[in-house]
Amino acid sequence: MTAKSILVVDDSPTQAERLRLLLTREGYRVETAPNGKEGLRTAVARPPDLIVSDVTMPEMDGFEFCRAMKSRPTSSGVPLILLTARSSPADIITGLECGADNFIPKPYEDTYLLDRIRRVFEQLEHRKRDRLDMEVVLTVRGRKITVTADRQQIIELLFATFEEVSRQHDELTRANRELRLARAEADRANRAKSEFLFRVSHELRTPLNAILSFTQLIHTIDLPAEDQEFVRLIVSAGQHLLELIKDLLDLGRIEEGQLTLALEPVCTRDVFQETAELLQPLAAERGITVDAEPTAPSPYVMADHQRLKQVLINLTSNAIKYNRDAGHVTLDCRTTQPGRARIEVTDTGAGIPPEHLGRLFAPYDRIGADKTHGIEGTGLGLALSKGLVTAMGGDIGVHSTVGAGSTFWVELALTEDPHAAG
Secondary structure, eight states: OOOOEEEEEOSOHHHHHHHHHHHHHTTOEEEEESSHHHHHHHHHHSOOSEEEEESOOSSSOHHHHHHHHHTSTTTTTSOEEEEESOOOHHHHHHHHHHTOSEEEESSOOHHHHHHHHHHHHHHHHHHHHSOOEEEEEEEETTEEEEEEEEHHHHHHHHHHHHHHHHHHHHHHHHHHHHHHHHHHHHHHHHHHHHHHHHHHHHHHHHHHHHHHHHHHHHHTSOOOHHHHHHHHHHHHHHHHHHHHHHHHHHHHHHHTTOOOOOOEEEEHHHHHHHHHHHHHHHHHTTTOEEEOOOSSOOOEEEEOHHHHHHHHHHHHHHHHHTSOTTOEEEEEEEEEETTEEEEEEEEOSOOOOGGGGGGTTSTTOOTTGGGOTTSOOOSOHHHHHHHHHHHTTOEEEEEEETTTEEEEEEEEEEEOOTTSOO
16 A cells, blocks of 8 residues: 655744654655745645645745645645644634644644544545535634535534644643642642741740840950950840841741731831931941931821831841942832822942842842842841731832942822821
């Protein structure tokens, strides 16, 4: 029995060669063409038993090639399979209009393609013996399309389309099931991590408080200057560790949804002044000025006073630490849209490269940590600030210009001054 001949039309030499080798191994005689025009010339000169054509090609795409083949009496009976990454209803109807016998969406498995080819050859004889032309009118997105083809061709193409939809549905169902399992496992691991951090933080805080208490007692003893400096370093390191533990505990509460908030009207000017007073010693060490006087009347925002101050301390301390010597930090507040107030902390530092902005609010990630050896930090401050602001119903973000500085902003709901005369 003479081997069936197949013409592969594809503008990708790699894909065409891959198909040629696959079909040759199955016992088919294979010829290739690099585009629709060459495919048409080859098919007219040496009509194959079957054509497998890509849809997206230059000069003459697969639809045009199919239409040209089906319009010629000598080649109209050659079955044609279209390979395409396009699978919208309009594309399928276009395939029906131009006379395609089958659709195979990309990407596909080799066994799937070979099965379709075998099916086409099996049906070819049935179509020759029992051909019944019919006209079908379809409406796609309000547009009526008339498809004239034989009954078997329409049934085969629609069946192939249905089969592909079913296959994609099964794959999607399987992927969703795997995603649910992966999410459940991630949630379990996250809960275990949070519980571990919570317990370790509690266990660390008790002895650390004892160390700090005894160290502060040592401060009262008359010691040589060198020993006093050692004690100061112990206190500084202990306080840094204590702040880290508090941040870990807060982050764990946020992740577990156990953070308790007391939302109330908060005067932004008051929080600005409290923040500036606390951080003035840190700023003075490097000659940095902190301007906490708003340029407009200070609005009230709906927030937890202590948590908002915690956020501003995080943002302002970063603005100081990553600033240039003798730089400037500004705390301001303005109305950006009805019902919302935007608090801004602006510095005159080196700025943040655009490619790093997306990582800023991720926990444990310190941008440029390898270049800032002298700056203490754990990468928790911004992640914690984002969690606190979100819990208060607000948004947080940043604008930065390399070489000019950065502005971190917090948006919260505006509210009335509770002390205003009613």
